[in-house]
Amino acid sequence: MGRIILRLDRVMADRKISLKELSEKVGVTNVNLSKMKTGKISAIRFSTLEAICDALHCQPGDILEYIPEDTEE
Amino acid sequence: MNENKMIKTAKGLDTFAKIVGIILNAGMVLLIVGSVLVFITMNSQMRPSFVNFSQTVSVGNLSIAVKDLVVQDYKALCRWFLATAAAAMVTMAVFIAGIRTVRRILKPMKEGRPFDTDIPANLKKLGWLVIAGGILSVALESFSSGFLWEAYDFTKIFNMDQVTGWTYNASFDLNFIVLAFVLFLLSYIFRYGAQLQQESDETL
Numbered sequence: 001m002g003r004i005i006l007r008l009d010r011v012m013a014d015r016k017i018s019l020k021e022l023s024e025k026v027g028v029t030n031v032n033l034s035k036m037k038t039g040k041i042s043a044i045r046f047s048t049l050e051a052i053c054d055a056l057h058c059q060p061g062d063i064l065e066y067i068p069e070d071t072e073e
Numbered sequence: 074m075n076e077n078k079m080i081k082t083a084k085g086l087d088t089f090a091k092i093v094g095i096i097l098n099a100g101m102v103l104l105i106v107g108s109v110l111v112f113i114t115m116n117s118q119m120r121p122s123f124v125n126f127s128q129t130v131s132v133g134n135l136s137i138a139v140k141d142l143v144v145q146d147y148k149a150l151c152r153w154f155l156a157t158a159a160a161a162m163v164t165m166a167v168f169i170a171g172i173r174t175v176r177r178i179l180k181p182m183k184e185g186r187p188f189d190t191d192i193p194a195n196l197k198k199l200g201w202l203v204i205a206g207g208i209l210s211v212a213l214e215s216f217s218s219g220f221l222w223e224a225y226d227f228t229k230i231f232n233m234d235q236v237t238g239w240t241y242n243a244s245f246d247l248n249f250i251v252l253a254f255v256l257f258l259l260s261y262i263f264r265y266g267a268q269l270q271q272e273s274d275e276t277l
Contacts, residue, residue, distance in 0.1 A: 032277050043276040 002068040006044075008052070009037050011063055015056050025055035076185050083182035090179065094172040101165050108158045115151040146224050153220030160213030167206040174199045188270035193260040200256035207249030 023030045181189035
């Protein structure tokens with residue numbers, strides 16, 4: 001079974017937005033956003049995803065990426 | 074609101090468990106001192122004068138209080154006391170271990186973490202302690218009561234011409250097994266709770 005990873009750092013770099021700025025816009029703490037960036041979470045609420053997409057002007061598919069098992073290192 | 078109630082209740086229970094633990098430890102010390110004194114007097118010529126105390130003899134559901142029962146064998150009485158004290162010490166040791174486990178369960182609850190990963194293991198441990206305590210108290214009580222029949226001249230309270238025989242029917246209270254099963258079940262519930270808590274903590 002593959003896994004879903006978050007590409008938050010890539011989208012943030014594209015939008016040139018800092019972690020602090022995003023955390024203020026989304027209402028999630030710096031620590032939790034950092035966990036999200038490093039893939040240390042196992043689930044994400046729709047409400048959090050909506051807030052991130054709203055702040056970054058993107059689609060959920062821009063942040064989430066599915067990696068099939070055979071392509072994993 | 075509910076969290077505050079849980080924290081408050083856990084703190085109250087912990088204080089109660091702490092007091093019970095102190096009482097049990099003090100009781101243990103007293104039992105050890107008493108046992109040593111009885112052991113010393115057992116083989117000496119010194120005979121305490123309080124040995125003819127009242128006893129209760131149970132026949133089925135009927136309990137008969139008997140006073141000034143004659144001690145026919147002082148050493149057997151000492152053996153009964155030592156056996157009873159040993160039984161009480163073993164049971165108390167299990168109780169003390171149980172109290173410590175309860176306090177370990179209450180610790181994360183006091184901090185507002187009812188689904189801590191340590192709680193299921195401690196609940197299971199408590200279940201095993203309940204089983205051990207239950208079996209030990211039943212077994213040791215039956216063992217020590219045998220010495221009492223040797224010590225006293227119980228024949229004087231019955232019309233022995235009409236007594237044709239004696240039988241001792243030990244009755245066991247097996248409620249502790251139900252309690253242990255409930256604790257095992259709770260440990261599975263709390264394990265599942267800890268799993269859900271972890272999932273919740275990892276969800277943003």
